[in-house]
Amino acid sequence: MTAMHKGLWLRDVAIDLAGVRLIALDAEVAPGAVLTVMGPSGSGKSTLLAFIGGFLDPVFTARGEARVDGVDLTALPAEERRAGILFQDPLLFPHLSVAANVAFAIPRHEKGRSRRRAIAEAALGEVGLADFAARDPATLSGGQKARVALMRTLVSHPRLLLLDEPFSKLDATLRGHMRSLVFDRARAAGLPVVLVTHDKADAEAAGGACVRIGDDA
Amino acid sequence: MEEALRHGPLSARPPPAAAMRWTRLAPGLTLAVLVAPLAFGLAFTALPAFGYLPALGGHVVSLRYFAAFFTMPGIVRSIALALGIGLATGGISFLLVVLFVAGWAGTPAFARLQRGLSPLLAVPHAAAAFGLAFLVAPSGFLMRLASPWLTGLTRPPDWLIVHDPLGITMTVGMIVKEAPFLFLVSLAALPQLKLVETRRLAASLGYGRIAGFAYLLAPALYGQIRLAVFAVIAYSASVVDVAAILGPTLPAPLPVRLLSWMNEANLSMRFVASAGALVQFALVLAALALWLAGERLVGGGSALLRACGVRFRRDRWLRFLSFGLVVLCAAAVFTGLALLALWSLAGLWQFPDALPQVFWLKTWQRQLSEIAAPFATTLVTALVATAIALALTVACLAREDETGRTGGRRALLLVYLPLLVPQISFVFGLQVLSLLTGIDASLAGLVFVHLIFVLPYVFLSLSDPWRAFDPRYAVVASGLGLSRGAIFRRVRLPMLARAVLTAAAVGFAVSVAQYLPTVLIGAGRLTTITTEAVALASGGNARVIGVYAFLQAILPFLGFAIASLVPALLFRNRRALRT
Amino acid sequence: MHKLFKLAVLGLSTALAIAGPARAADAPDPANWQAVLDSAKGETVYWNAWGGSQNVNDYIDWAGRQVKARYGVTIREVKVDDTANAVAKVVAEKAAGKNESGSVDLVWINGENFVDMKDKGLLMSPGWATKLPNWKYVAFKQNPTITTDFNTPTDGLESPWGNAKLVFFYDSARTDAKDLPKDTDGLLRWAKAHPGRFSYPAPPDFIGSSFLKQVLYEHIGDTSKLYKPVNDATFEQDVKPLFTYLDALKPYLWRKGADYPENYPDMKRKLADGELGIIFAFNPSEASSAIENGELPDTVRSFTFPGGTLGNTHFVAIPYNANAKAGALVVANFLISPEAQLHKQDPQYWGDPTVLAMDKLSEKERRKFADLDLGAATLPPSELGPVIPEPDASWTTRIEAAWKKRYGTAR
Structure with a gap:
């Protein structure tokens, strides 16, 4: 195992709160693969995502590394980590149109308003939302919002995907659809995924390794 | 620990970046604006109250x-x-x-x-x-x-x-x-x-x-x-x-008499007025103490009724x-x-006519050129004081996000402090201070004294919606590669535009309405619509009072109208931001 | 936090220092008028004036626009509710050693406030009023109150602005002219017959104090006492008839004396509504002017006492530490120009009688004064009755204090 190999490598990660160990983890996630972290609510499983993404509240102490394709994310400020995150709420920016929400995420090196707009519209087209570009996000259905949130994350060219119970608020049929959409997309883009959930079905659909934490808490 | 977990592991902020460190100054500066004038003001009210103010011939403490x-x-x-x-x-x-x-x-x-x-x-x-x-x-x-x-x-x-x-x-x-x-x-x-x-x-x-x-x-x-x-x-x-x-x-209630003594040509009356300003302070403390006693009484009475199961159904x-x-x-x-x-539009309007016999614009026409200067002072003072208060408040709240700590109840008490200490008790002292330093009435001084009262209201008005902001938006944005400054400008401010503008309107209204601080610090040379309106109260010309008081009332309304119209226009196609 | 506060104070004081006036001119000499005009240009004159009357405020605003256009001098009216407030500012500044760049440049003044300032050395001296270019129009020979203010020589330390005489007003639509009183005793009888329809502003409002002096003059017996400073030994005895009168009046006053009108404009409003039946003011054209402005119905008429009523002159003065002395001189001079005096006497604007001598004016200007329409509510000068000169200023101060002690806290 070398430091330069592909995918996400969580090395000796340990997160404590007030001297109590919440998480201790050493894991690898290959590009396109999913690591599922399961645990009851309040077990602190989301702290792992906060640690990788770079927004862990200072009351927690954490050590260890999170390397993606050899780059140590923990050495970078959050905005340079390019950790795409999806929450159970789509969190579309309410002051921007649907297309502007997606365009907001496109990296700076894509120059020109019309080019960025074209990228955003193409991304929306891929999930069947081409006609919704100019809409107010508040007028979309739950499933539509979830798809926009996914595409917003993907066009930002993330290094990896962090999923914080992203399917738990969707109804049963939508949930299955969104699961396969997200995992297919991640696999197609070769993104390592960390999924935090308390839903066994999520873990089964993800198909990768599964870590359980806080069962005794 | 459980609390921290319930609170969630997210803080809305990426690790500190040098660019925003100035927010570290904000809480201290805000505290200084709220507390320092109070402390200095009370001190310089107390000195003459006890007879010591050499500049006005008081040398002996008594x-x-x-x-x-x-x-x-x-x-x-x-x-x-x-x-x-x-x-x-x-x-x-x-x-x-x-x-x-x-x-x-x-x-x-x-x-x-x-x-x-x-x-x-x-x-x-x-x-x-x-x-x-x-x-x-x-x-x-x-x-x-x-x-x-x-x-x-x-x-x-x-x-x-x-x-x-x-x-x-x-x-x-x-x-x-x-x-x-x-x-x-x-x-x-x-x-x-x-x-x-x-x-x-x-x-x-x-x-x-x-x-x-x-x-x-x-x-x-x-x-x-x-x-x-x-x-x-x-x-x-x-x-x-x-x-x-x-x-x-x-006689008039105490504060009115204090103000008139302050203006008497007989200088010793200023010392008496200062002593009275401290009595006023004690009076407010006594009122609050009585209220606290009342609290217990009512609490006990209510508990008794509850214990007896009194249902008061009808x-x-x-x-x-x-x-x-x-x-x-x-x-x-x-x-x-x-x-x-x-x-303000009436000509002759005698009792018992329900409406004026004549309507005319004469009063407004005659007042226009006289209103200009106080109107400008009102507007400039209110806008500048509000802008500063808003900047300090936003900086304080941003600092809260950075540290993850709110000031809690003690900070809330400090914010309320300028609203609890009687204005007259410390603004007197500020006036003495300006006399001692030979500083004349100036716009800067007026803005500063308004700020003391505008800041608490702006803070109280903005802090709740600010704290209610979902930090995950910032997390999402930073995951998309946005710097902290960009998140602030492009996500947080637009989403909180309505709350920020409402807080600004509240601050503006508070400044427009300030009477006593304006009279004492403006020293008659800097007048606002409010001081003019009250000065005219003694004039008894209802038409002119109508003009000034109507303007005084309409200005804050305009502020609130702008605060609700601007987001409504800006976000006319965004349902989530319209309510 | 301490450091921060120091910083804030430093910043603030710098801002204040920059904003505050910095130059202190030596007293300008009105004999060299061109020099006065030159140094006045660009100055801002803070004029402290009783702000209770809208006519007066409007007039000051008008004067401000004139001197701005002609001499580049800006007037800022500082409205005070008692001239003593302006005196207080200067007193405090002197005590604090602020001998220049004071906050008051010009003050509307007369009587006890003038005497107070003069005695305390708070006025710009030497006397300057008689050296103003427009002094040549002033009726100082015909009118002794221009040079003697409340028994004190003015010595050119204040410049006349207008004449005043106590005049009474009633609404002929509500009050029968036959019953009108001819002196203060008649007034007491009228008040008894019409309870709640008469009152006077609470002293130290100057109109209220004037009413007390009118009563005192008519009842003291030996009026010569009033033209000497108060004699402490006999004061109680001297004012006894005044308070006997007021005690007798009180049960019949508006609100039975539990509250008093604020000042004469307040009484005007109460006359319009019929709350009061007889009111008084120091300006014979007050009613005409008020009718013009819709404040009073056109049925209001005026009357005076055949035995005479108080009369005086009101002035403007410049404090010794004024910041804009040249500007203040320019304003004072403008105020006694025929044009400014004509505008002032016009009931459309104010209606305050002029201090100028008609025979010193040009034919054209004289005609303009003669052509002024004073209105039906204003008595012609011939019917204004004799003028009772103001008592020595010490009387005003003392009877105000005595009144406050006796009636200042109702019930």
């Missing part, structure tokens, strides 16, 4: 000015008036608000009235007081409406209503303004109470609506609005402008009474404002 103070004619009565008016305003406003909220919160009528009461907060005290005087005076609008067909009167009756010796009219004038304030503060606290569930539970156990609220929710609500009630008591006991317009005259009449009184408050203020507008 209690003689306190002695002189207590020999002023009618002084006990002046003190009692201030105390009584403060407690009566606080108590009745509080009772009214609690009864109204208990009886009506969660109903459609409540929602409708809520929209009607919010603008009341924008009406400056002086304008509301003038309006009320034009309404209820023996020669006022109500009497005109009823005369002569009902009363048979062609001349106003010789009744002492405005300036009544017990200050009843003045108390009413304060209540119509302070009850809406407490009401809006309560509204902010309501979402934290399980209102509907508790009401159903209480009803299922056979309790009347008001009793259920009083037993189960009122203690929690009171805990949330307690400081605001204190502020109402302190303010009402120390108010000058409303007292000058509606209050007793022979409370319809009380609910409707509270509803009626709240509507009456709003109606009185709005009718008063309409009367101000009417008078």
Whole structure:
């Protein structure tokens, strides 16, 4: 195992709160693969995502590394980590149109308003939302919002995907659809995924390794 | 630990970046703005109060000015008036608000009235007081409406209503303004109470609506609005402008007399006035102490009733009474404002005519060039003070996000401090300070003294929506590669635009309404619409009072209109930001 | 936090220092008028004036626009509710050693406030009023109150602005002219017959104090006492008839004396509504002017006492530490120009009688004064009755204090 190999490598990660160990983890996630972290609510499983993404509240102490394709994310400020995150709420920016929400995420090196707009519209087209570009996000259905949130994350060219119970608020049929959409997309883009959930079905659909934490808490 | 977990592991901020470190200064600077003028002001009020102010010939520390103070004619009565008016305003406003909220919160009528009461907060005290005087005076609008067909009167009756010796009219004038304030503060606290569930539970156990609220929710609500009630008591006991317009005259409540002594050519009266300003401070403390004693009494009484299982099931009449009184408050203020507008356009308008015989624009035309300077001062002072207050508040709240710590109750008390210490007790000292340093009345000084009172309101108004902002938006944005500054500019500010503009409108309204600090620090050279309006109160020309008081009332309204129109236009296609 | 506060104070004081006036000119000499005009240009004159009357405020605003256009001098009216407030500012500044760049440049003044300032050395001296270019129009020979203010020589320390005489007003539509009183005793009888329809502003309002002096003059017996400073030994005795009168009047006053009108504009409003039946003011054209402005119905008429009523002159003065002395001189001079005096006497604007001598004016200007329409509510000068000169200033101060002690806290 070398430091330069592909995918996400969580090395000796340990997160404590007030001297109590919440998480201790050493894991690898290959590009396109999913690591599922399961645990009851309040077990602190989301702290792992906060640690990788770079927004862990200072009351927690954490050590260890999170390397993606050899780059140590923990050495970078959050905005340079390019950790795409999806929450159970789509969190579309309410002051921007649907297309502007997606365009907001496109990296700076894509120059020109019309080019960025074209990228955003193409991304929306891929999930069947081409006609919704100019809409107010508040007028979309739950499933539509979830798809926009996914595409917003993907066009930002993330290094990896962090999923914080992203399917738990969707109804049963939508949930299955969104699961396969997200995992297919991640696999197609070769993104390592960390999924935090308390839903066994999520873990089964993800198909990768599964870590359980806080069962005794 | 559990709390931290419930709170979630997210902080809205990426690790500190050098660019935003200046926010570290914000809490200290804000604290300085709130507390330092108070400390210095009180100190420089205390020095002359104890006879020491060499610049004005006071070299010996003594209690003689306190002695002189207590020999002023009618002084006990002046003190009692201030105390009584403060407690009566606080108590009745509080009772009214609690009864109204208990009886009506969660109903459609409540929602409708809520929209009607919010603008009341924008009406400056002086304008509301003038309006009320034009309404209820023996020669006022109500009497005109009823005369002569009902009363048979062609001349106003010789009744002492405005300036009544017990200050009843003045108390009413304060209540119509302070009850809406407490009401809006309560509204902010309501979402934290399980209102509907508790009401159903209480009803299922056979309790009347008001009793259920009083037993189960009122203690929690009171805990949330307690400081605001204190502020109402302190303010009402120390108010000058409303007292000058509606209050007793022979003698006047203490604050009014202090201000007039400050202006006497006999310099020793300034020392007496300073001693009186400290008495005023003690008076407010005494009022609050009495209130605290009352708290226990009411709490004990309520507990006793609860223990006896008194259900007070038939409370319809009380609910409707509270509803009626709240509507009456709003109606009185709005009718008063309409009367101000009417008078400003009136030619001859004799009793008992219900409407003027002649309407003309002459009064407005004649006032235009005189209004220009005070109008400009009002606008500039309010805008600059509000902008600074907003910047400090936003910086403080941003710093909260960075550290993950809010100031908690102690910080809240500090924010309320300038609203609890009587203005007259420390602004006197600031005036002495400006005399000592030879600094003349200047716009900078005026802005600074307004800031002391604008800042708390801006902070109180903005902090709740700011803290309610979902930090995950910032997390998402930073995951998309946005820097902290960009998140602030492109996500947070636009999403909080409405809250920020509303806080600005509140600050603007507070500045426009400031009377005492403007009079003392502006020293007559810098005048605002408010000081001009109150100065004209003695002039008795209702037409000119109408012009100034109407302008005074309309300015804050414009501020609130802009605060709600700008986001409405900006986000006209964004449903989530329109409510 | 301490450091921060120091910083804030430093910043603030710098801002204040920059904003505050910095230059202190030596007292300008009105004999060299061109030099006065030159140094006045660009100055801002803070004029402290009783702000209770809208006519007066409007007039000051008008004067401000004139001197701005002609001499580049800006007037800022500082409205005070008692002239003593302006005196207080200067007193405090002197005590604090602020001997230049004071905050008051010009003050509308007369009587006890003038005497107070003169005695305390708070006025710009030497006397300057008689050296103003427009002094040549002033009726100082015909009118002794221009040079003697409340028994004190003015010595050119204040410049006349207008004449005043106590005049009474009533609404002929509501009050029968036959019953009108001819002296203060008649007034007491009228008040008894019409309870609640008469009152006077609470002293130290100057109109209220004037009413007390009118009563005192008519009842003291030996009026010569009033033209000497108060004699402490006999004061109680001297004012006894005054307070006997007021005690007798009180039960019949508006609100039975539990409240008093604020000042004469307040009484005007109460006359319009019929709350009061007889009011008074110091300006014979007050009613005409008020009718013009819709404040009073056109049925209001005026009357005086055949035995005479108080009369005086009001002035403007410059404090010794004024910041804009040259500007203040320019304003004072403008105020006694025929044009400014004509505008002032026009009831459309104010209606305050002129201090100028008609025979010193040009034919054209004289005609303009003669052509002024004073209105039906104003008595012609021939019917204004004799003038009772103001008592020595010490009387005003003392009877105000005595009144306050007796009635200042009702019931």
